[in-house]
Amino acid sequence: MRATVEMEYITFFGIGNNSSARLMSRFNIHPTCRVGELANKQVLDLTAVLSEMKIENDLRREVLNDIKRMKETGTYRGRRHALGLPVRGQRTRTQVGFPFPLCDISACAVSQRH
Amino acid sequence: MASSWCWNCLSRLRPTPRALLPPSATPRISSAPFHSTAVHYAQPAKKKGNSLTVMKHRQSTSLRRKKKKVADRGGRPPAVGERKALRKRIVLSNPNALEVEGMLDLSPETMVDSRLRGTVLGLPVPMIDQLRAVQAFKPKQGWSIFRRPGTVLRRDTIEMGRLFEQISGEGDAAKKGKVVKKIVTGMKGSGKTVHLLQAMAMGFMKKWAVITIPDARELVSGETAYAAIEGSDPLQYVQPTATSALLTRTVDANRELLASLKVSQKHPALKMLKPSSTLEDLAKLGFSDPAVSWRVFQALWTELTATAPAAGLEKDFQPRPPMLVAVDGLAHWMTESAYRSAEFKPIHAHDLAFVHHFLSLLKESDSLKNGGLLLYATSASNNPNPKALNIALDRLAARQAGISASSPEYPQPPAYSDADPRVLDLLQPAEKAVSPVELQTLGGLTREEARGFMEYFARSGLLREIINDQWVSEKWSLSGGGIIGELEKFGRRLRATASASK
Numbered sequence: 001m002r003a004t005v006e007m008e009y010i011t012f013f014g015i016g017n018n019s020s021a022r023l024m025s026r027f028n029i030h031p032t033c034r035v036g037e038l039a040n041k042q043v044l045d046l047t048a049v050l051s052e053m054k055i056e057n058d059l060r061r062e063v064l065n066d067i068k069r070m071k072e073t074g075t076y077r078g079r080r081h082a083l084g085l086p087v088r089g090q091r092t093r094t095q096v097g098f099p100f101p102l103c104d105i106s107a108c109a110v111s112q113r114h
Numbered sequence: 115m116a117s118s119w120c121w122n123c124l125s126r127l128r129p130t131p132r133a134l135l136p137p138s139a140t141p142r143i144s145s146a147p148f149h150s151t152a153v154h155y156a157q158p159a160k161k162k163g164n165s166l167t168v169m170k171h172r173q174s175t176s177l178r179r180k181k182k183k184v185a186d187r188g189g190r191p192p193a194v195g196e197r198k199a200l201r202k203r204i205v206l207s208n209p210n211a212l213e214v215e216g217m218l219d220l221s222p223e224t225m226v227d228s229r230l231r232g233t234v235l236g237l238p239v240p241m242i243d244q245l246r247a248v249q250a251f252k253p254k255q256g257w258s259i260f261r262r263p264g265t266v267l268r269r270d271t272i273e274m275g276r277l278f279e280q281i282s283g284e285g286d287a288a289k290k291g292k293v294v295k296k297i298v299t300g301m302k303g304s305g306k307t308v309h310l311l312q313a314m315a316m317g318f319m320k321k322w323a324v325i326t327i328p329d330a331r332e333l334v335s336g337e338t339a340y341a342a343i344e345g346s347d348p349l350q351y352v353q354p355t356a357t358s359a360l361l362t363r364t365v366d367a368n369r370e371l372l373a374s375l376k377v378s379q380k381h382p383a384l385k386m387l388k389p390s391s392t393l394e395d396l397a398k399l400g401f402s403d404p405a406v407s408w409r410v411f412q413a414l415w416t417e418l419t420a421t422a423p424a425a426g427l428e429k430d431f432q433p434r435p436p437m438l439v440a441v442d443g444l445a446h447w448m449t450e451s452a453y454r455s456a457e458f459k460p461i462h463a464h465d466l467a468f469v470h471h472f473l474s475l476l477k478e479s480d481s482l483k484n485g486g487l488l489l490y491a492t493s494a495s496n497n498p499n500p501k502a503l504n505i506a507l508d509r510l511a512a513r514q515a516g517i518s519a520s521s522p523e524y525p526q527p528p529a530y531s532d533a534d535p536r537v538l539d540l541l542q543p544a545e546k547a548v549s550p551v552e553l554q555t556l557g558g559l560t561r562e563e564a565r566g567f568m569e570y571f572a573r574s575g576l577l578r579e580i581i582n583d584q585w586v587s588e589k590w591s592l593s594g595g596g597i598i599g600e601l602e603k604f605g606r607r608l609r610a611t612a613s614a615s616k
Contacts, residue, residue: 021454025455026456028340028341028342028351028456029339030336030337030338030453031452032336032337033339037339
């Protein structure tokens with residue numbers, strides 16, 4: 001395969017530049033290594049570590065669960081998530097695209113129910 | 115009082131010349147109201163849209179541009195490695211250039227002949243393959259404009275030729291079997307890499323073992339595989355693929371020599387080796403299997419530096435020849451490499467076993483037991499410019515000029531600068547320095563040498579100028595005092611202008 005190992009791992013949800021580089025240095029894989037050049041042992045090691053990490057669907061589920069929990073407990077962040085408004089204290093007076101047209105009554109009703 | 119009539123509109127009242135107007139489908143209106151456009155000039159009315167158009171929310175209103183479609187050029191994209199091969203291609207001959215009559219070849223006689231100083235000597239044709247094997251030629255050098263490759267015999271070359279003779283044991287016997295260690299520096303275009311090439315050519319002529327590292331950067335830039343050596347302290351790393359490539363280079367270039375030498379030491383780590391095998395066979399073990407290449411390289415090195423055979427292997431022992439070790443781009447080895455340890459800390463270049471091996475040759479007093487020459491060149495164009503190396507080289511120059519280490523003039527790293535102590539320590543002389551490292555700074559050619567060089571351009575048909583002292587003197591000054599790379603540009607540039615003026 002022509003893809004470098006680094007690029008291959010970045011395609012996983014939950015592994016970015018930094019984790020990919022750390023993972024590779026842990027098993028002495030050089031930055032421009034191709035997937036086809038990996039030794040069998042290195043492949044097994046990497047698979048073992050990846051299977052322990054929380055990536056892809058597990059991680060997605062965790063994030064969604066976190067949001068759900070916040071909504072259920074009625075925290076400020078949960079409410080903001082429910083309204084689809086900025087969660088981290090950003091300005092909303094300007095520069096925020098509204099989540100729904102203000103004239104749309106049904107959308108308002110849905111957001112208030114949450 | 116000004117008239118309230120608009121003169122422009124009044125003109126409308128006049129009958130329009132019918133013949134000049136395009137025929138129109140709309141019925142003509144004979145009288146036009148004031149301040150309105152004539153019907154046949156009017157824009158077609160816009161279609162009225164649905165008044166209940168839904169406003170688009172959450173869409174940016176910024177300028178939207180149409181993306182240009184990339185034209186399909188047709189054909190397939192270049193194959194893997196094709197573009198790199200083209201980039202790295204080395205052309206050594208130009209059939210359109212004139213053959214220089216009476217051009218001598220570099221030979222053991224001509225390379226030390228001071229009467230030939232300033233002439234361009236051709237590289238012997240059978241040797242070119244060897245020089246290619248050790249990657250002595252670089253793509254951006256101007257080999258492709260001449261009929262055949264040749265180099266100028268300058269002062270430094272003749273001195274080096276004499277050094278080769280002395281170490282080989284001809285003439286001055288005092289230096290026989292000695293190690294000479296040199297770091298070659300100089301301005302950009304001053305001929306450092308070609309100096310190494312000349313050294314390699316001389317090494318091949320004198321039947322030395324020639325080992326080269328054509329680009330020091332490749333070992334530290336994270337492009338080849340690496341693996342930790344278990345149990346080494348401090349932890350060192352091998353680079354199996356790079357070692358394999360080095361072995362291939364070495365065997366290709368020194369095939370004749372290595373095939374004539376037999377294994378004379380015991381190598382318990384290499385079980386597949388027979389006592390009767392040659393050094394070529396030994397080196398070939400490391401080609402196919404990068405896993406053992408480092409051990410094979412170490413075995414080859416012990417063989418080449420052996421002074422006496424091990425017990426039981428005396429039968430075929432032949433004395434080993436001197437060695438030439440040439441490294442280009444030394445500065446890349448003086449910083450942290452692009453590799454990282456398992457703890458994600460950058461690995462210092464000195465912790466790579468390959469690099470460490472070649473740098474320790476500078477430090478050890480009798481690193482090449484059968485004598486030889488270590489030439490480590492810096493590069494001015496591809497230079498990471500490590501502070502510590504610059505200081506270490508300044509110190510080397512100061513020591514050569516007779517300034518003692520305790521003198522206030524002795525170069526010191528600036529206060530609070532983080533000059534790398536490992537690098538500073540590397541070029542520090544040992545207490546009993548038998549063969550200290552020398553600093554060789556390549557400068558410009560002399561006027562006479564420059565004249566010989568420019569005449570070579572003229573005789574190759576590349577330069578249409580009458581070469582006299584005045585012209586040469588002018589170009590010598592313009593090239594920063596005979597910097598050979600700049601002089602070459604004059605030769606090429608004039609070729610371009612000559613062809614344009616035709």
